[in-house]
Amino acid sequence: MGRHLLAHGKPHCAVNTPQTGTGRRSMSLSSAGSKALDMSSDQLVWLARAGYASRGVVYLIIGLFALLAAIGSGEAQGSKGALEKLMSQPAGAILIAAMIVGLVGYVVWRLIQAVGDADRHGTDAKGLAIRGGLLVSALTYTALAIFAATQLGIVTGSSDSGSGGGGFAQTVAGFVGSQWVATGLSVVFVCVGIAHWYKALTGKFRDHFAASEDKMKFISPISVVGLCARGTVFFILAFLLFYRGLTAGEEGGSTPGMKDALKFIQELPMGDALLGGMAIGIGLFALYSFCEAVWRKVDVEEGI
Numbered sequence: 037m038g039r040h041l042l043a044h045g046k047p048h049c050a051v052n053t054p055q056t057g058t059g060r061r062s063m064s065l066s067s068a069g070s071k072a073l074d075m076s077s078d079q080l081v082w083l084a085r086a087g088y089a090s091r092g093v094v095y096l097i098i099g100l101f102a103l104l105a106a107i108g109s110g111e112a113q114g115s116k117g118a119l120e121k122l123m124s125q126p127a128g129a130i131l132i133a134a135m136i137v138g139l140v141g142y143v144v145w146r147l148i149q150a151v152g153d154a155d156r157h158g159t160d161a162k163g164l165a166i167r168g169g170l171l172v173s174a175l176t177y178t179a180l181a182i183f184a185a186t187q188l189g190i191v192t193g194s195s196d197s198g199s200g201g202g203g204f205a206q207t208v209a210g211f212v213g214s215q216w217v218a219t220g221l222s223v224v225f226v227c228v229g230i231a232h233w234y235k236a237l238t239g240k241f242r243d244h245f246a247a248s249e250d251k252m253k254f255i256s257p258i259s260v261v262g263l264c265a266r267g268t269v270f271f272i273l274a275f276l277l278f279y280r281g282l283t284a285g286e287e288g289g290s291t292p293g294m295k296d297a298l299k300f301i302q303e304l305p306m307g308d309a310l311l312g313g314m315a316i317g318i319g320l321f322a323l324y325s326f327c328e329a330v331w332r333k334v335d336v337e338e339g340i
Contacts, residue, residue: 080144080336085329087142087177090135092325094118094180099319102298106312112302114295116183123187132187139181145334146174154335155244169228218281221291225274232267236260241324247331255327262324265317272297 097118104110113121123132148154150170157163185191235241241259242252276292302311 077336080148081334083137083141084145084148084334084336085141085332086138087140087145088325088329088332090138091142091177092322092329093122093135093138094322095318095325096322097121098294098298099315099317099322102311102315102318105298105302106308106315108308112295112298112311114293114298115180116293117295119180119184119187129188132184136181136184136188136190139177139184143174143177143181145336146170146177148336150174155333165227166231169231172224215281218277222274222278222281225270225277229267229270229274232263232270236263236267244333245327245331246333247327251331255324255331258320258327259324261317262321265314266321268314268317269294269297272300276300 094115095118098113098115101110101113101118101121105112119132119135122128122135125131145154150167153159153163153167157166182191236259239256241263242256245252245255247255273292273294273296276296280292298311298314301307301314304310
């Protein structure tokens with residue numbers, strides 16, 4: 037195998053290595069993975085980048101409606117609400133169909149990251165925790181893709197625009213109790229929020245970009261603010277989930293989502309100003325997603 041995929045998705049010629057040891061294992065895994073997925077590396081890279089772009093569209097719509105809510109001209113929306121708004125636009129069905137393709141691509145890439153360790157997080161405790169988070173992300177966006185499919189009538193199901201994780205959480209709560217589930221998910225959300233802030237403030241996000249220093253001069257501030265904004269949303273979700281778990285009793289309550297977090301911000305003192313700031317942060321996270329769609333390292337051959 038004389039070709040490898042660079043971080044930014046473009047192939048280049050590489051020196052052939054003997055077909056023994058690690059080199060042979062890597063290439064045999066790549067061959068097996070490609071056959072299993074019936075896709076070439078270039079197609080997988082395209083899907084991954086389409087996935088980041090789709091995530092960006094979702095967050096751009098969320099940020100826009102949060103800004104409108106802050107100035108009293110609309111209502112904040114979650115990720116499913118964003119898709120519903122997209123569906124209501126002219127050519128909405130075409131837009132949603134494109135979003136489904138992107139979301140499926142994002143799920144495939146997240147699975148490659150989680151299972152195949154495409155980003156080389158390793159198998160120590162920290163690496164496994166990160167890969168576990170990537171797997172949860174794949175499941176979350178799978179639910180969002182299914183919801184998008186219901187908008188086109190491809191899949192029948194609930195069109196509720198609430199949180200996508202409520203069903204699973206409520207199922208588990210039926211076995212172990214709602215308060216335990218709420219506490220456990222709250223801890224998970226806090227960890228995810230910390231991870232976002234850590235990634236932003238330490239500049240770890242830079243490791244995953246294949247962009248020139250000139251481009252990183254504008255990518256970096258966008259990434260820092262966007263990641264911190266999304267991390268803050270996870271902190272708010274953790275608080276809401278923990279509070280609802282304590283006050284809902286054995287029956288439990290609904291799992292909060294992005295829309296609930298934004299409404300919580302708006303109900304705080306100076307809530308409209310805070311919501312406006314969060315809207316800008318979410319919009320910058322959307323731009324960060326678009327930057328990932330263009331310049332993120334997508335080494336699919338490392339993960340399959």
